[in-house]
Amino acid sequence: MANKEEGGRRVKVLFYLHAILQILAVLLATVGAVMSIKNFENSFNNNHQRLGLALYGAIWMQALIGFFRPPSTSATSWVGADGRVYHSHDGLAPHSHEPIYSPGFFSRRAQPLVNRDFNERAFTVGIGGPVGTGKTALMLALCQLLREKYSLAAVTNDIFTKEDGEFLVKHGALPEERIRAVETGGCPHAAIREDISINLGPLEELSRLYKTDILLCESGGDNLAANFSRELADYIIYIIDVSGGDKIPRKGGPGITQADLLVINKTDLAPAVGADLGVMERDALRMRDGGPFVFAQVKHGHGVEEIVNHIIQAWEAATGNKRK
Numbered sequence: 001m002a003n004k005e006e007g008g009r010r011v012k013v014l015f016y017l018h019a020i021l022q023i024l025a026v027l028l029a030t031v032g033a034v035m036s037i038k039n040f041e042n043s044f045n046n047n048h049q050r051l052g053l054a055l056y057g058a059i060w061m062q063a064l065i066g067f068f069r070p071p072s073t074s075a076t077s078w079v080g081a082d083g084r085v086y087h088s089h090d091g092l093a094p095h096s097h098e099p100i101y102s103p104g105f106f107s108r109r110a111q112p113l114v115n116r117d118f119n120e121r122a123f124t125v126g127i128g129g130p131v132g133t134g135k136t137a138l139m140l141a142l143c144q145l146l147r148e149k150y151s152l153a154a155v156t157n158d159i160f161t162k163e164d165g166e167f168l169v170k171h172g173a174l175p176e177e178r179i180r181a182v183e184t185g186g187c188p189h190a191a192i193r194e195d196i197s198i199n200l201g202p203l204e205e206l207s208r209l210y211k212t213d214i215l216l217c218e219s220g221g222d223n224l225a226a227n228f229s230r231e232l233a234d235y236i237i238y239i240i241d242v243s244g245g246d247k248i249p250r251k252g253g254p255g256i257t258q259a260d261l262l263v264i265n266k267t268d269l270a271p272a273v274g275a276d277l278g279v280m281e282r283d284a285l286r287m288r289d290g291g292p293f294v295f296a297q298v299k300h301g302h303g304v305e306e307i308v309n310h311i312i313q314a315w316e317a318a319t320g321n322k323r324k
């Protein structure tokens with residue numbers, strides 16, 4: 001992590017050093033040219049003066065080319081005019097990501113926004129986590145437990161399909177019109193963090209149409225570096241499972257350390273993969289400074305009520321409403 005931070009800083013320092021030297025060279029060359037026009041006779045009948053003229057032209061050309069050149073397509077990343085490091089991959093438009101220099105701390109996580117207008121968009125629960133850990137299964141289970149008493153709507157994210165939304169419709173999680181599936185394209189983490197408008201639109205619309213109490217938003221499946229923006233999620237759940245081994249909690253990452261609630265799902269599979277739940281509990285508590293986590297078997301309904309309690313407590317605290 002320190003190396004990455006160091007590398008990013010070095011790229012920026014070099015970029016600004018280069019820009020400053022370039023500007024200085026152009027200014028010095030221009031001042032030199034003006035002085036020589038004023039003070040000397042410029043007949044250009046000697047090589048010394050001709051060389052000076054060529055040097056002056058070259059310095060100006062170099063500055064102009066640097067200014068107008070398009071971003072190099074062979075470079076994997078470059079510094080944009082706003083000073084941020086941009087990259088392009090998988091045919092996506094150039095974009096930047098917020099650099100992450102440490103796994104982060106639960107106690108220092110971004111707090112829920114205090115000035116949220118829940119009439120504009122209802123209290124939003126973000127469910128993130130790697131692909132296949134049980135996000136959609138949790139969406140379904142939450143709908144089943146909450147839909148009698150609360151007005152709900154759900155938005156799912158997939159990269160190139162609407163499969164998770166269709167799964168929820170097929171299983172009657174909610175009336176079909178309350179479920180929206182968003183295709184995020186190749187950068188699912190951007191849709192929950194850097195460019196959330198793709199999710200805000202449908203969430204706001206559903207909130208308005210159905211006067212919802214709670215909105216559920218499932219991310220498209222992320223790596224451990226992804227976590228919801230507070231602008232999008234008032235309550236953040238990050239779900240991992242035991243099938244990747246008991247090492248996952250200690251690998252950290254913003255989702256694991258800074259979600260409001262960590263869910264460790266599929267504990268029924270622990271014996272099959274030799275995962276030690278004691279190790280997972282110890283590491284989860286250590287990585288999250290004691291922040292809450294729940295062991296669950298979402299598919300079998302275990303742990304879901306505890307997850308619901310955490311959500312409703314946060315909903316009560318944020319909205320001032322009482323549990324129904």
Ligand SMILES: Nc1nc2c(ncn2[C@@H]2O[C@H](COP(=O)(O)OP(=O)(O)O)[C@@H](O)[C@H]2O)c(=O)[nH]1
Binds near residue numbers: 131
């Ligand atoms: N064994 C087991 N499988 C589960 C559990 N929860 C979800 N699954 C299964 O894991 C697979 C992936 O779940 P899904 O909800 O689609 O994951 P997502 O990609 O995170 O949305 C599905 O086949 C689920 O049935 C669980 O508690 N135990």
Ligand SMILES: [Mg+2]
Binds near residue numbers: 135136
């Ligand atoms: Mg899913």
